[in-house]
Amino acid sequence: MISLRTDSAKLSSANGSPKSTAPGKSHALACTLDPDLNITSANDAMCNYIDRSREMLLGTSFLCLIPEGSRNEATEIFNSLSLEDPLAIHEHSIHSSKGTRFLQWMHMAQFDCQGNLMSVHLAGREITDQKAEERLCSEHKQLLEIIEFLPDPTFVIDQDKNVVAWNSAIEELTGISKPEVMGRGGHAYSLPLSGGSGPVLIDLLDEYNYKASSIYPGVDRKEDTLFAEASMIDRHRGGEICIWAKASPLRDSQGRKIGAIELIKDITELKNAKDALSDARVELETRVMKRTRELKNSNEALIEEIQERKHAESMLRSSLQEKEILLKEVYHRVKNNLQIISSLLSLQSEYIRDEKAIEAFRESRNRIRSMSLIHEKIYRSEDLTRIDFVDYARNLITALMAAYNIHKNAIEVRLNAEGVSLEIDKAIPCGLIINELVSNALKHAFNHTSRGVIRIELRPQGDNNLVLIISDNGCGFPEEIEIGKSKSFGLKLVSTLVEQLKGTIDLKREGGTQIRITFAI
Numbered sequence: 451m452i453s454l455r456t457d458s459a460k461l462s463s464a465n466g467s468p469k470s471t472a473p474g475k476s477h478a479l480a481c482t483l484d485p486d487l488n489i490t491s492a493n494d495a496m497c498n499y500i501d502r503s504r505e506m507l508l509g510t511s512f513l514c515l516i517p518e519g520s521r522n523e524a525t526e527i528f529n530s531l532s533l534e535d536p537l538a539i540h541e542h543s544i545h546s547s548k549g550t551r552f553l554q555w556m557h558m559a560q561f562d563c564q565g566n567l568m569s570v571h572l573a574g575r576e577i578t579d580q581k582a583e584e585r586l587c588s589e590h591k592q593l594l595e596i597i598e599f600l601p602d603p604t605f606v607i608d609q610d611k612n613v614v615a616w617n618s619a620i621e622e623l624t625g626i627s628k629p630e631v632m633g634r635g636g637h638a639y640s641l642p643l644s645g646g647s648g649p650v651l652i653d654l655l656d657e658y659n660y661k662a663s664s665i666y667p668g669v670d671r672k673e674d675t676l677f678a679e680a681s682m683i684d685r686h687r688g689g690e691i692c693i694w695a696k697a698s699p700l701r702d703s704q705g706r707k708i709g710a711i712e713l714i715k716d717i718t719e720l721k722n723a724k725d726a727l728s729d730a731r732v733e734l735e736t737r738v739m740k741r742t743r744e745l746k747n748s749n750e751a752l753i754e755e756i757q758e759r760k761h762a763e764s765m766l767r768s769s770l771q772e773k774e775i776l777l778k779e780v781y782h783r784v785k786n787n788l789q790i791i792s793s794l795l796s797l798q799s800e801y802i803r804d805e806k807a808i809e810a811f812r813e814s815r816n817r818i819r820s821m822s823l824i825h826e827k828i829y830r831s832e833d834l835t836r837i838d839f840v841d842y843a844r845n846l847i848t849a850l851m852a853a854y855n856i857h858k859n860a861i862e863v864r865l866n867a868e869g870v871s872l873e874i875d876k877a878i879p880c881g882l883i884i885n886e887l888v889s890n891a892l893k894h895a896f897n898h899t900s901r902g903v904i905r906i907e908l909r910p911q912g913d914n915n916l917v918l919i920i921s922d923n924g925c926g927f928p929e930e931i932e933i934g935k936s937k938s939f940g941l942k943l944v945s946t947l948v949e950q951l952k953g954t955i956d957l958k959r960e961g962g963t964q965i966r967i968t969f970a971i
Contacts, residue, residue: 478575479496479499479553479572479573479574480495480496480574481493481512481571481572482569483571484569485566485567485569486511488511488512489507489508489509489510489511490569491508492504492507496574499576513525515544516542516544517542517543517544520542524540524542528557531557531567531570532561532565533561536557536558536559536560537556537558538556540554541554550578551576552576552578552580553574553575553577554574554577555574556573556574557570557572558571558572594614594615598617598618599617600617600713602715603619603620603624603714604617604619604620604711604712604713605617605620605631605639605712606700607652607709610635611635612635613632613634613635613638614632623716624685625685637653639652640653650712651669651676651680651695651712652710652711652712655674655676655698655710674698675696675697675698676695677694677695677696678694679692679693679695679717680692680693684718692717693714693715693716693717695712695714696712696713696714697711697712697713698711789822795811795815799812812853813939815853816849816853816885816889817882817885819853820846820881820884820885821878821881821882823846823849823881824874824877835873835874836871836877837871837872837874839867839870839871839872840865840867840868840870842877842881843865843867843884843906846881846884847884847888850892851863851892854892854893856892860901860902861892861904862901862902862903863903863905863906864903864906865906865907866907866908867906867907867908870910876916876951876969879948879951880908880918880951883920883944883947884906884920886940886941886943886944887920888920889940890940891904891922891924891963892904894924894925895925895963896925902922902923903922904920904921904922905919905920905922906919907919910971915968915970916971917966918967919965919966921962921965922963923961925962926959926961926962927957927959929959932957933955934955951967951969951970953969953970954967955967
């Protein structure tokens with residue numbers, strides 16, 4: 451409810467000649483209230499407007515005719531009436547079968563000499579149309595304020611194509627101020643957009659226009675909204691700028707068209723970025739196609755190279771297999787030749803009567819057997835470059851014990867070289883060294899009255915060295931004999947083989963004999 455206090459002059463002006471808006475009625479609504487605001491009289495216009503008989507109205511509180519939400523405010527107005535200020539106006543809404551209606555009541559209170567309220571005379575009229583106009587004006591004002599604060603250039607025209615809104619953003623875009631264009635017709639809005647006073651996109655909402663379509667060749671329509679791109683003069687930098695425009699009709703609450711609105715965006719940078727992106731995409735696709743061809747050629751060349759390498763690998767594998775077969779055959783023949791030499795020495799020794807010569811032949815046979823055994827191990831091995839030293843040494847010791855006719859219970863040989871494998875250029879010298887030193891121990895270290903023990907150990911020392919230790923618990927090496935200076939062929943051979951291994955030799959005589967040989971792997 452909207453309430454208004456006024457003086458008598460204004461009241462007389464507002465109440466001049468109230469007209470009823472009820473169909474067929476030409477009189478104002480009128481009634482009289484007692485001090486308790488009960489109705490004491492009502493005219494026919496009021497009875498007809500609220501569709502109640504006079505008998506029903508008389509004695510009824512006037513507040514009951516007012517919607518509950520407006521009663522408190524009406525009560526305050528009645529209570530404010532006084533002898534000094536007996537006039538007032540108030541308005542309220544009512545709900546009827548015709549929808550929400552608005553009434554305006556003019557009050558005139560009568561008081562006695564003591565200031566006591568005697569009665570209140572009311573005259574009312576319907577102001578629904580006036581309220582609708584006020585609401586429309588308010589909504590129109592709000593719309594104009596919203597349009598003004600839009601960041602994008604925007605203007606509005608009415609049904610007669612007169613400009614009714616022209617915001618600051620379109621002023622900045624076109625250089626035309628609001629006073630220059632507001633209220634003007636004759637396509638005044640089109641001059642800055644098309645360069646003439648002809649139709650533009652907003653005019654296509656009514657009907658198809660060939661002149662406007664030439665300015666906006668690519669018009670899209672979604673229901674009753676149009677979208678298009680065009681170009682216009684850039685008043686700041688000269689030349690042209692690209693714009694995107696959107697035009698839509700404006701309608702009232704009954705859906706009747708009352709005008710149209712057009713919104714414009716400067717999309718020059720977006721257009722340039724889009725064109726640059728398109729150019730970049732084309733360039734990228736070109737590069738990708740070029741690179742794809744290069745990769746395809748490289749892939750084909752790689753496939754050809756792989757095929758060639760596979761062929762070369764196959765040939766190399768075949769060649770390697772042939773060489774392995776040949777190498778095994780060489781080791782086999784060397785082993786056979788060494789065995790033949792050993793057999794020849796054995797046969798020759800049968801015709802010799804000198805014991806020293808016989809011993810020399812036997813030692814030579816042992817040396818040949820140690821080398822032959824290595825070639826046999828390699829020949830039977832999967833790896834043609836290395837041998838398992840434990841297996842080789844065990845077979846060598848067994849052969850030496852048999853050669854000197856020594857029972858295994860008389861002398862025990864303890865071997866420790868697990869996990870050690872040697873290349874052939876290391877295995878042959880080590881085998882010959884073991885052959886010489888073990889043979890020497892079997893011949894000279896024990897008097898055969900007690901059980902003898904010979905220890906053979908080969909183990910890593912650090913990352914790059916091996917140490918070979920041969921020891922026994924026999925009578926010990928004579929003090930006057932030094933390995934490097936001995937005249938014995940066997941000890942000279944040991945010294946030579948250590949030099950061949952680029953190693954060192956150390957002799958200890960405590961508790962028997964220990965010979966320690968260290969060499970690089």
